Amino acid sequence: MSAPIAPFPQVDHQRAVFPDGLALDCGMTIAPLAVAYRTYGRLNAARSNAVLICHALTGDQYVAETHPLTGRAGWWENIVGPGRPLDTDRYFLICANVLGGCMGSTGPREEKTDAAGRGLGRPWGTDFPNVTIRDMVRAQKRLAEHLGIERLLGVVGGSMGGMQVLEWAATYPDAVFAAAPIATAAHHSAQNIAFHEVGRAAIHSDPDWRGGRYWEDGRVPAKGLSVARMVAHITYLSEQALTRKFGRRLRGAAALTFLEDVFEVESYLRYQGSTFVRRFDANSYLTITRAMDYFDLAAEHGGDLAAAFRGTKTRFFVSSFSSDWLFPTAESRALVRALNAAAANVSFVEIESDKGHDAFLLEEPDFHRALGGFLAGCADRLGV
Amino acid sequence: MSAPIAPFPQVDHQRAVFPDGLALDCGMTIAPLAVAYRTYGRLNAARSNAVLICHALTGDQYVAETHPLTGRAGWWENIVGPGRPLDTDRYFLICANVLGGCMGSTGPREEKTDAAGRGLGRPWGTDFPNVTIRDMVRAQKRLAEHLGIERLLGVVGGSMGGMQVLEWAATYPDAVFAAAPIATAAHHSAQNIAFHEVGRAAIHSDPDWRGGRYWEDGRVPAKGLSVARMVAHITYLSEQALTRKFGRRLRGAAALTFLEDVFEVESYLRYQGSTFVRRFDANSYLTITRAMDYFDLAAEHGGDLAAAFRGTKTRFFVSSFSSDWLFPTAESRALVRALNAAAANVSFVEIESDKGHDAFLLEEPDFHRALGGFLAGCADRLGV
The missing domain is CATH 1.10.1740.110 (Rna Polymerase Sigma Factor; Chain: A)
Structure with missing residues (x-):
């Protein structure tokens, strides 16, 4: 596999490599597939306590530890840890750098490969294929299988991470017990x-x-x-x-x-x-950004968002923030209506906050209590 | 005076030139001062029917005629003309390119001059001083005097044009009978x-x-x-x-x-x-853009917006559009509260529109009726 290109410091990311690669929505197969990831907490014997965290556009897998490039705290360190909403004493947390990212997963910075998976001695750059949110989720599914996890207790994420949560629930309904799409939407709007x-x-x-x-x-x-x-x-x-x-x-x-x-x-x-x-x-x-723009879950299901969730057994917790104008509450409400139309198990909360879209990353005790309570309730039900 | 610099087509703008120049808020005097302008309708014998239109950031003086560079219709042609809200049968309409603009008024594209007003054979470029909304208004006042107008029947404008309207009313209260600040604010916000x-x-x-x-x-x-x-x-x-x-x-x-x-x-x-x-x-x-960012009418009056209008006899018509998130209605309401605190004569309307900030330029019949009615009422009162 490749080395990062010159202008970036070299980081030895933890990663899983899949030599057979991944078939993408655009029709191309990219091989090998590398998925860089971090985990927090311990997987229990029943392999039933895994929670996948999906990061946003400019996030990465360094959720709850010092970032290897910036030296700053992890982006969700405020809610990940013993006794916190994403409780490392109870859950086995996984976060993977998205396909197309730049923190060790297969993406434009990594070495370009030919159809047989042989390295070509230069980065992909703009030859990297256009990927979709569903492609990102497929790569994460490979990682979950690699870690021996058939069903995730939860999939959680905000913004683009929330798009991944929705795609997980739609594409792998039996692999997701609980889904928490936060400050997100089922499609990217014209303004976005x-x-x-x-x-x-x-x-x-x-x-x-x-x-x-x-x-x-x-x-x-x-x-x-x-x-x-x-x-x-x-x-x-x-x-x-x-x-x-x-x-x-x-x-x-x-x-x-x-x-x-x-x-x-x-x-x-x-x-x-x-x-x-x-x-x-x-x-x-x-x-x-292209992958986010492409995202339109209803369009993937014949124009009917409810069809994406028909028959689902996944429990949903949808949340939005009142001052978020990038992914406004109206988008979450549309999502909840579709989940209701699919007779899904869904709860919804709009958190009063004046912090805008970034509120999902900040100190919002009501949000943290609600998210933590939802996950804990789901874990109780599974006997985790 | 200068010729436009190479990349722009040469346009023979109508303009007034003031050899003694203009003293600016930054402390510098710029001389000579050129103000490019267009007029529509006829000034009456009493010189009492003049209405100044103030253009927005990227507007110019070609309000109601084919634009000399783009060949497109004037930016407010929909409301300027015989029988329209800005009725050329009744009013003498004036619009000047703002100081700092690029359509013939003194600005970065025009020839740089020394302290004695001598041309230096090159454009001002970034040597052009930082100007303020008040500087723009002072230049317009010179033009009005040049045209023999002591008191304007009205000053009308949207967005940055509305800032100029407010500055006119605050700086030259006796020269403004009626003021219509549209889709604007008394200061530029952090987001702006x-x-x-x-x-x-x-x-x-x-x-x-x-x-x-x-x-x-x-x-x-x-x-x-x-x-x-x-x-x-x-x-x-x-x-x-x-x-x-x-x-x-x-x-x-x-x-x-x-x-x-x-x-x-x-x-x-x-x-x-x-x-x-x-x-x-x-x-x-x-x-x-700098001039807009600087604009803070309250700060010019000791932090008290009402003080900007204390004792004013000007009639105000404040209007906003419900879907304008750049200059939201809350900003107009704050302005109206200050005008009320100054015991000014003020009416206010929020126009229901889903067109955003640009609504003030578009087909909004309710807005056009309200603006036209306000101006006509003021003209009636003046016997115009």
């Missing part, structure tokens, strides 16, 4: 696609992107990827959150001089952009 | 600043911007400016409008293939970006 397209246009516009072949001169399209991150970051926060955090405060000045004034919100966004490019691959960003 | 900063970062990231000196090689930072336009354009529309116009429809394909699929909303945005760069100057975009 539009924001993604701005990010892609920014990357494409960066001459350092070089048509996706930036590894050839050891540079990365840092400016374009940074702009993509900046616009995405705004969509993750509510107007209220931005106002509370920054308002119209100036950096290093008390009042406007109309000369070199910089608002705090500007320098914050620039910082978000500049740190992102040190940990994320631009071609991965293109691949994963 | 954040979106602008993304656009600026995209322009700054384009190597063709060359630190603002792009005229030197006859190129323009088309990719960066295009990305800036794309992200801004999303903020001008509501999610509902994007869904209604485009949904998840594909360009030239019935169903996703996960190969070369392009969503219609993507190609629309790309088109918006690519056409914008043929008519707008990148350095102007930087200058004008």
Whole structure:
């Protein structure tokens, strides 16, 4: 298998490799398939306590430990651990880097292979096929089987992670006892696609992107990827959150001089952009945003979202946040209506929060209690 | 005065030139001052029927006639004309390109001058000073005086145009009989600043911007400016409008293939970006977005918005659109509360519309009736 390309620090990710590869929705088979992952807690003897965590667009498998590139805490460390909602004393937690990602799973940064699975000595780059959320889920299913798990106690995730949760429940209903799609939707909206397209246009516009072949001169399209991150970051926060955090405060000045004034919100966004490019691959960003844009679970089932869940025995816990305008509550309600139409076992909560889409990653005690309670109830029922 | 720089077609704009120039909020004086403008209708003998229209960020003075660069209809042609809300049989309408703009008024594209007003043979570019909404209004006041108008029957404008309306009423209360700030706010919010900063970062990231000196090689930072336009354009529309116009429809394909699929909303945005760069100057975009970000009318009056309007005799008509998330109704309500606290004569209407911020430019009969009625009532009262 491949080494990461030059501009990224080498990380020895834990991973499972499947030589026979994976058949993708686009018709191509990619082989071998590598799935990088992390686990927390212990799998019980009955193999009945596994909970799969699905990460969002720019997340990765380092859920609850120091990130190997940034040195920062895991992205869901606030809810993963002994006695926490994702209780490592009770559950065996798994998180895999998505197919198309850049933290060790097969993706644009990894070595390109030919149809026979032989390495070609260069990264995939933009030759990497377009993947779908369902392709990502198929790769995770291979990992679960590799770990000896036939049925997951739970599948949990927010945003793009929630899309994966829904795809898991629709594609492998017997393998999912409990599903918690958080701050998500059954399809990507026109506005969501539009924001993604701005990010892609920014990357494409960066001459350092070089048509996706930036590894050839050891540079990365840092400016374009940074702009993509900046616009995405705004969509993750509510107007209220931005106002509370920054308002119209100036950096290093008390009042406007109309000369070199910089608002705090500007320098914050620039910082978000500049740190992102040190940990994320631009071609991965293109691949994963495309996968999200493609996602339309109803379309996969003849235009009928309820058909995706017909006959399901999975228990669903749907949650949204009141100030999330990227995946607004209306999308969760549409999902709940479809689950009801499929006579599924579903509960729904809209959490009052002014933190926007990112609320699912932040301190929201009501949300944490609800999610933890749902999982614990399901575990009780399974005798875990 | 200057000639436009190479990449733009030369247009012989109608303009007034003030050799003594204009003192700016930043402390600098810019001389000479040129104000490009268009008028519609006839000034009456009493000079009492003049209505100033203030354009938005990317608008210009070609309100109700074919645009000299794009060949398209004027941006408010739907409400300007005989018998229309901005009735050219009754009013003398004036619209000036804003200071800092790129359609003939003094701005980054025009020839740089020294302190004595002598041309330096090169454009201002990024040497152009940071201007404010108040500076723009001061330039318009000079134009009004030049046209022999002491008091305007009305000042009307949406978005950044609405900011100018508010600044007119606050700075020259005796010169404004009626003020109609539309889809606007008394300050730019953190989220608004954040979106602008993304656009600026995209322009700054384009190597063709060359630190603002792009005229030197006859190129323009088309990719960066295009990305800036794309992200801004999303903020001008509501999610509902994007869904209604485009949904998840594909360009030239019935169903996703996960190969070369392009969503219609993507190609629309790309088109918006690519056409914008043929008519707008990148350095102007930087200058004008900054001016909007600076705008904070309360801060200009000791932190008290009501103080901006204390003792005013101006009649106000404040309007907003229910699906406008860039300048939401809450901002107009805050403005109305301040006007009420100043005991001003104010009426307010929130127009039900799912078209987003751009609704003020579109077919909204309720809005047109309300605006037209307000202006006509004020004209009646003045005996116009």
